[in-house]
Amino acid sequence: MTILYTIPILFILFISASFADIIPSNTPLTPENVCNATLSPKFCKSVLPKLGKNNIYDYCRSSFGQSLQSARKFAGLVDYYLKKDSSTLSKSAIQALEDCKLMSELTIDFLDSCSSTINISSILPNKQTDSLQSLLSAVLTNQQTCLEGLQDTASENGLYTAIADATKLYGVSLALFTRGWGYKTLKVNFGLGRKLLFSDREAGRDGRLPLRMSNKHREIFESVSGRKLLQSSDTVVVRDIKVVNPNGTEDFTTINDAIAAAPNKTKIEDGYFIIYVVEGVYEEYVVIDKNKRNLMIIGDGINKTIITGNRNVVDGSTTFNSATFAVVGQGFVGINITVRNTAGAIKHQAVAVRNGADMSTFLSCSFEGYQDTLYTHSLRQFYRNCDIYGTVDFIFGNAAVVLQDCNLYGRLPMSNQFNALTAQGRTDPNQNTGISIHNCNIQAAPDLAASSGTTKSYLGRPWKEYSRTVYMQSSIDSFIDPAGWRAWDGDFALSTLYYAEYDNRGSGSSTANRVTWPGYNVIDATNATAFTVSNFIAGDGWLPATGAPHDGGLV
16 A cells, blocks of 8 residues: 555545655755655656755745646647637537636636735645645646547647646646645544534425525515525525526526626625526526636426436537536535436436536535536535436546535446446545545436346446545445446556545445455544545535535534
8 A cells, every 4th residue: 555545544635645755854955855745756856946945835836837837828729729720620629629728717717826825925724725725636637637638539639748748747736735835734623513504404405595685685586486485594695686487587588698697706705696496497508607606506496497408428529518517616506406418328428517616515406317427527516415316437527525415326327338436536646636425325226226137336436546435424225236346447546546435334335345456445433534524625614605504524
C-alpha cells in the first residue's frame, strides 16, 4: 500500500501519496526539493524559477501565475480551432470543442479566484482552503473532460500537447497549494450528530420547506402549488419567485425562459431566486450556466414534474453534452423533480443530470437513465432522498459528493453487459474528490429483479487512477456480486484507488469474499468519519442556507 492508505484517512483530504517525503522545516526550499512533492517532479523543476527563498508560498504563487497564463493561452487555441475548422468538423467534434471552450472559461475563472486569494495571505481559514482546493481539483477535471471529448471525436490533435502540458502545470499548482496551505488546516471538526433544520417528516417527499419569503411571494407559491409552507426559517431566504406552467397561465411556459430571467451572479445573502415548476412533462434541455448563482428549482414531486430528453453518444453528442439537465451555477438547489434521459441502454452514454456546480444540492429528486445517468462532474455536491436509476457507471465523475438517504437502483442492461453503480474519476491524489454513499439503499430495479439473474452488478469500478468511493451505513441487496467491485482493465488503478466499506447491512453487504486489491479497505468509524457531510464536503458551512436536512456525521 502507498502512504495514502497507511496513514489515518482523516488526513486524506490534505495529504497524498506524492507527499511521502515531508520536507523538514529547516531545509532551504529550492525547485529541486519543492518539486519532489508533486506528481511530475521533472516537469515542475523545468517551470519553477529558482527563487532562493525558504518559502513554499512564493513557489506556489509563481506556479499559479504560469497556470493562469497557460489557461488563457489554451482558451485562445480552442477559439482558433472552432473558427478555423467549424465548417469541416463533425457535429460531435464541434461539440467537443465547445465543451472545451466552456471548461476553459471556467478554468480561467477558478484559477483567477485562487490566485487572487493566495496573493493576499499565506494563512487561510479552513473553509477557504477547502474551497480553493475544490476549485483546483475542478481545474484538473475540466482538462481531463476536454481531452476525453477530443479523443472520442478524433478532433484536433494539435490541442493534445497543450492539454498535456497545462494538466501537468495545474497538477503542480494543486500539489504546492496542498503542501503550503493544506498542512496548516489539518484539524477537521468531526460531525457527530444530525443537523436537521426540520423534521424527517417535514423534509420528506411532500416538498414542504421552511422558506422565508415576503407575503406576496408566499401567496404566489401557495396559490399555484396548493401547498402550505412550513414555519419561516432564518436560514433559507427567498428574493423572488417565478412560476413555470406550460399552459401559459403563469410567468413562463418553459424552464429555460425562467432561468434566463434570473439575475446574474447573486450572493447567497441576497436570497434564492426560486423557479416553481408545476406538474407536467417538460421536453427541454435545461442549462444553468455559471452566472446563474443561488437558483432554486422546486417541482411538484417525483414523477410529477418531469424534465426529459434523449441525447446520447451514439447519435453524435459528447457524454458531457448529452445531459438533459446541466448545472454549473454555484449554490444551485433542485427539489421534487424527475430528470430523465430516455435514449435507452442501446444508445450507451446518455446523461440525465450533469452537475458541475459548487455547493449544489438535490433534495427528493429522481434521475433516470441507463449508462452514465448522473454525472457528478466536479466541485462539492450533496444529494438527499433521491432516486438514481441506471446500469453501467451510472453515478460517475470527479466531484466531492455525498449521497445520503438515497435509493440507488440497478436496472436491466443489454445482454452481455454488467452493472457498475459508480465510476469515480479522480486523476490526482491531491484532489479532494470522491463519492461517499451514506445510509443509502442499494437495490435492483423491478426489471432487473424480474430478470434471469445472469446480470452481474458491482458497487463500482475505477474509471481513473486514483478513483475513490466509500459505501457506509447503507443497505446493500443480494444482487451485488460477492466480490463487490470490478476492475476496469487488468490491474489498472488497483493499487492507487481507494475503495472502502463501513458498517453496511443487507444480504449483499458481506465483505468476506470482496476483492483483495491493495486499494480496497474495510474501515472503522474513525476513518469513515472523514467521508461524512461535515468533513468530506464541508457541508456545515453551506448546507444550512439551502434548508436541506443532513446528517453531519455517522448515524
